[in-house]
Amino acid sequence: MAAVTTTPEVAAPSTPQRENRLVSGLRVARELPVIPLLVLILLLAIPAIFANQLAPHSQRIGVLDDAKLPPFWISESFEERMVVQRADRNRLDVEIGLSNAQRKVERGEATILVGGEDGEVNPGDTLRFQARKGGSMEYPLGTDKQGRDILSRIMHGARISLMVSSLAILLGGGLGTLLGMLAAYRGGKTDSIIMRIVDIKLAFPSILLALVLVAAIGAGFTTVIVVIAVLLWARYARVVRGEALAIKQQDFIDRARVSGASNARIMMRHIFPNLVNTVVVLATLEVGHVIILESTLSFLGAGIPAPTPAWGVMVADGRDLITTAWWIFLFPCLAIVLTVLSMNLLGDWLRDKLDPKLRNI
Amino acid sequence: MTAVQTATDTILEVNDLKTYIFTRAATVKAVDGISFNLRKGETLGIVGESGCGKTMTALSLLRLVPKPAGRIVEGEIVLNGEDILQKSEDEMRDVRGRQISMILQDPQTSLNPVFTIGNQLREALGIAHRENKSSMLSRAVDALRKVNVAAPERRLDDYPHQMSGGMKQRVVGAIAMSCEPGVIIADEPTTALDVTIQLQYLRLLKEIQAETGLAIIFITHDFGVVARMCDRVAVMYAGRIIEQGDVRDIFSRPAHPYTQALINSVPKLEQSVDRLYSIDGQPPLLSNLPEGCRFAPRCPYVSDQCYEAYPQSYTLNEGHYADCWALDADWQGTPIEEFVPPTGTAG
Amino acid sequence: MQAYILRRVAQGILAIFVISTITFALARVSGDPLNVLLPEEASEEQIELIKAEWGLDKPLHMQYFQYLGKLFRGDLGEAMAWPNSTATELIIERLPNTIKLSALALVVSGVIAFPVGVLVAIKKDTPFDYGGKLFAILGQSAPTFAVGLILMWIFAVQLNFFPTSGSGGVEYMILPAVALGYYNVAALMRLTRSSMLEVLDTEYVKLARIKGVAEWKVIWKHCFRNALIVPLTYFGLIGAVLITGSVVIETVFAWPGLGALVIDAILFRDYVVVQAVVLLFAAAFVIINIMVDVLYAYIDPRIRYT
Numbered sequence A: 001m002a003a004v005t006t007t008p009e010v011a012a013p014s015t016p017q018r019e020n021r022l023v024s025g026l027r028v029a030r031e032l033p034v035i036p037l038l039v040l041i042l043l044l045a046i047p048a049i050f051a052n053q054l055a056p057h058s059q060r061i062g063v064l065d066d067a068k069l070p071p072f073w074i075s076e077s078f079e080e081r082m083v084v085q086r087a088d089r090n091r092l093d094v095e096i097g098l099s100n101a102q103r104k105v106e107r108g109e110a111t112i113l114v115g116g117e118d119g120e121v122n123p124g125d126t127l128r129f130q131a132r133k134g135g136s137m138e139y140p141l142g143t144d145k146q147g148r149d150i151l152s153r154i155m156h157g158a159r160i161s162l163m164v165s166s167l168a169i170l171l172g173g174g175l176g177t178l179l180g181m182l183a184a185y186r187g188g189k190t191d192s193i194i195m196r197i198v199d200i201k202l203a204f205p206s207i208l209l210a211l212v213l214v215a216a217i218g219a220g221f222t223t224v225i226v227v228i229a230v231l232l233w234a235r236y237a238r239v240v241r242g243e244a245l246a247i248k249q250q251d252f253i254d255r256a257r258v259s260g261a262s263n264a265r266i267m268m269r270h271i272f273p274n275l276v277n278t279v280v281v282l283a284t285l286e287v288g289h290v291i292i293l294e295s296t297l298s299f300l301g302a303g304i305p306a307p308t309p310a311w312g313v314m315v316a317d318g319r320d321l322i323t324t325a326w327w328i329f330l331f332p333c334l335a336i337v338l339t340v341l342s343m344n345l346l347g348d349w350l351r352d353k354l355d356p357k358l359r360n361i
Numbered sequence B: 001m002t003a004v005q006t007a008t009d010t011i012l013e014v015n016d017l018k019t020y021i022f023t024r025a026a027t028v029k030a031v032d033g034i035s036f037n038l039r040k041g042e043t044l045g046i047v048g049e050s051g052c053g054k055t056m057t058a059l060s061l062l063r064l065v066p067k068p069a070g071r072i073v074e075g076e077i078v079l080n081g082e083d084i085l086q087k088s089e090d091e092m093r094d095v096r097g098r099q100i101s102m103i104l105q106d107p108q109t110s111l112n113p114v115f116t117i118g119n120q121l122r123e124a125l126g127i128a129h130r131e132n133k134s135s136m137l138s139r140a141v142d143a144l145r146k147v148n149v150a151a152p153e154r155r156l157d158d159y160p161h162q163m164s165g166g167m168k169q170r171v172v173g174a175i176a177m178s179c180e181p182g183v184i185i186a187d188e189p190t191t192a193l194d195v196t197i198q199l200q201y202l203r204l205l206k207e208i209q210a211e212t213g214l215a216i217i218f219i220t221h222d223f224g225v226v227a228r229m230c231d232r233v234a235v236m237y238a239g240r241i242i243e244q245g246d247v248r249d250i251f252s253r254p255a256h257p258y259t260q261a262l263i264n265s266v267p268k269l270e271q272s273v274d275r276l277y278s279i280d281g282q283p284p285l286l287s288n289l290p291e292g293c294r295f296a297p298r299c300p301y302v303s304d305q306c307y308e309a310y311p312q313s314y315t316l317n318e319g320h321y322a323d324c325w326a327l328d329a330d331w332q333g334t335p336i337e338e339f340v341p342p343t344g345t346a347g
Numbered sequence C: 001m002q003a004y005i006l007r008r009v010a011q012g013i014l015a016i017f018v019i020s021t022i023t024f025a026l027a028r029v030s031g032d033p034l035n036v037l038l039p040e041e042a043s044e045e046q047i048e049l050i051k052a053e054w055g056l057d058k059p060l061h062m063q064y065f066q067y068l069g070k071l072f073r074g075d076l077g078e079a080m081a082w083p084n085s086t087a088t089e090l091i092i093e094r095l096p097n098t099i100k101l102s103a104l105a106l107v108v109s110g111v112i113a114f115p116v117g118v119l120v121a122i123k124k125d126t127p128f129d130y131g132g133k134l135f136a137i138l139g140q141s142a143p144t145f146a147v148g149l150i151l152m153w154i155f156a157v158q159l160n161f162f163p164t165s166g167s168g169g170v171e172y173m174i175l176p177a178v179a180l181g182y183y184n185v186a187a188l189m190r191l192t193r194s195s196m197l198e199v200l201d202t203e204y205v206k207l208a209r210i211k212g213v214a215e216w217k218v219i220w221k222h223c224f225r226n227a228l229i230v231p232l233t234y235f236g237l238i239g240a241v242l243i244t245g246s247v248v249i250e251t252v253f254a255w256p257g258l259g260a261l262v263i264d265a266i267l268f269r270d271y272v273v274v275q276a277v278v279l280l281f282a283a284a285f286v287i288i289n290i291m292v293d294v295l296y297a298y299i300d301p302r303i304r305y306t
């Protein structure tokens, strides 16, 4: 049951040159990861660029009367049941504590269905809430607990994800590339110091490092970018150094050196252009990773601060309501997963096309 | 060969065997209708260029063609009187190792790096003789001794990476022969070894054969080794046997132009280099075989006939056959020159 | 072999030392701990008093030596935000929970990933294989908190199989453990598959088949152990993923472990606890890596003798 490897001998019979080019052009077009690209364009690029024009509602101000409306396809209004639990610091999902429930019953917003013999709400009782309004196209994906439109917020969130990831990768990737090239080019002590730092960095669980850093600098947009850049550079430095070392061995570098080019010139004009493919592939592969990091930090309250609709923040908002209003946490979750998935597929494809030797990193 | 001989002497008979590999792009006809016989104690050489299907033939005989792409599509493999193609996978496990076995091309990678050779040897032994531990151990030691491994008791606890290439090759041999199979296939068993170790190893195989009456199928692309090792030889080209016969016969009167070219390309000490014959061109792709003779594009004696149909098989001598139109009495093309065998070879 | 282990342990100790220094430095810049210890309207004397009590009046390097000295004696310090408890007590209280959860997650990922990885390798290019691939790609594209919440929503809220969150019996651990292990399952499965495919194509597997070894034995004896070598080198990374993941998952499921503790400590700016937990995580990480290396040497004899 050995794996079958196709040998080069089994290649198609040779055809005229021009036809070959046409065929290979067509093949590239057919192999293009169409679905991931479409998802990325529809879910990330267009909303990110045109959020202000496209979003039907404000990203920050909600209509409290319209709070917690379900998505449009749940159109019938319905009642909701809930078992009262004692409020507990560790049970973040319990939306209403005992007193809260009592208040609702007194105001006539809910009736006691099971229990409540003494006219009071007790832990373990089942409440029935009043009928709630159904969803509509006004808020296609529903609203959150402040009555904000989830679709609009997801669109604005796309812009944040895109900005954070591109800036962080630009910063971290740039730094890593520079250090990697420096390590390869200078060698000796510079090399060993840089690589030692890389090792230590890579040996440290990244979220933990990020959390400590955020705690040190204080949460915010810039902090997130800086922190993620700090997490990213080491991987770049390692890969780029390896590549640059190989390039350094080649003749044309010696020739440049003999002809008196400066170190900076050799690095920028001769080594860097040969690294571009690698750097681009790494960057694409990292976007998904960065979006995950950013949303995790935001989710933990150590990333983008609250009213801004970063996807992680939105999920954190909806977490407490998971039993009653699932759409608040689920849609931003799906936005993250779909984006990252598409980005990874695109990155894989690009890597196979541009730089297959990166496959095992 | 008479019918009586077949019944008593023949240990393996292959009839019109076809093994194809179905890849997404094409069907590779790696083995495309080959037939041969093997008698007890005999050594049959299979020679041919790289990629002509020798290894695939060998794997077919063990029914170990790479799955799921490779498949034996036609033919018969009669081993000890039974067609093994009719057997179930379970029954095959009793055939492998016990009736037919194989020494692989590369000794460096043929041993599992994470188990001691003792373990791997005992595993092979255990399949035939389910015995207690201590007798198994002494059998393992015996098996190593048989292949001339010095201090076999101590070697049992070694890992493959602690042994030299030649030593590993012998261990692989010991494993293949541990259950005393009637037929052993040696697939280019020496290509990875240096010349003196090659010779030692070949001599060892011969010795074991003399002792046990083993039949060997010896796969190589070195005609020099064939001359030294084999009784009979089958020449393969692009998935088919194009000539087979007694080694002396073939060396003295090679009938097929391809065989002639191969024998001529064996370097001889007394031959000056400029007379060394080499065959121009490439064999056809096994995924895109021509209608007619597969050697036609490279053949000096080619005629139109050769492109039209695959040549029929001609008997030149008892047990000496070749597939070539030029052997036909009514042949219209260039006659095959009287072939002068290089001096210093058998016959 | 012993020398090898010793060398790895020495390297590990050095790494822990470096990490302790870094966390010390980071924790010190992570905001003024006085804010936690004092009410806003505290007087100068109160500030001085507290500073002296916590050793914050001394220069930084003295604080560092003091910290190291205490660390050496196994004293992690007095928690600032948790009255009347030391960092050690907090850790001892929370550690078993984290270990339980991580161990279950590890078991879950190993038990699923290895056999499934082998299976999809054997069934290469069949629907099995494609399903596995999709699962693996999904696993690497979903942040842990999303996996946790989606699992919670499906299995606790909708289907009511498990409690949504909190601590208690095994039923509380299953969802967090699966969520925590999910990423690892995907990564390990992919690795197992590719190294299994490589191994299946080797000559020694052919030889095993030639010997007449039964197919299950070919796969589970000859292939599996060799195929494990590559995924095992990633077990160090998996340790990191578990540690990182536990921070997130414990928060999502309100599981009272170290991860939740460190998040609280960071929010409360309790640098003593932050330092202690981060150091512990780092040490765990280093130890996992040493164990992996030793296991690796055991599985692959070629390493042992070099």
Ligand SMILES: Nc1ncnc2c1ncn2[C@@H]1O[C@H](COP(=O)(O)OP(=O)(O)OP(=O)(O)O)[C@@H](O)[C@H]1O
Pocket (backbone or CB within 6 Å): A003, A004, A005, A006, A007, A009, A010, B021, B023, B028, B030, B048, B049, B050, B051, B052, B053, B054, B055, B056, B057, B066, B069, B221, B286
């Ligand atoms: N897994 C496979 N998939 C596709 N084609 C294959 C596969 N394995 C072998 N082949 C093809 O089958 C043909 C026969 O291969 P085989 O290994 O039998 O050659 P060989 O005569 O043993 O060559 P060598 O002397 O190099 O060992 C080759 O042309 C090869 O390209």
Ligand code: SF4
Pocket (backbone or CB within 6 Å): B256, B257, B258, B293, B294, B295, B296, B297, B299, B300, B301, B302, B303, B306, B311, B323, B324, B325, B326
């Ligand atoms: S059949 Fe024709 S082409 Fe083929 S070997 Fe004979 S002469 Fe040459």
Ligand SMILES: [Mg+2]
Pocket (backbone or CB within 6 Å): B054, B055, B056, B105, B187
């Ligand atoms: Mg071969």
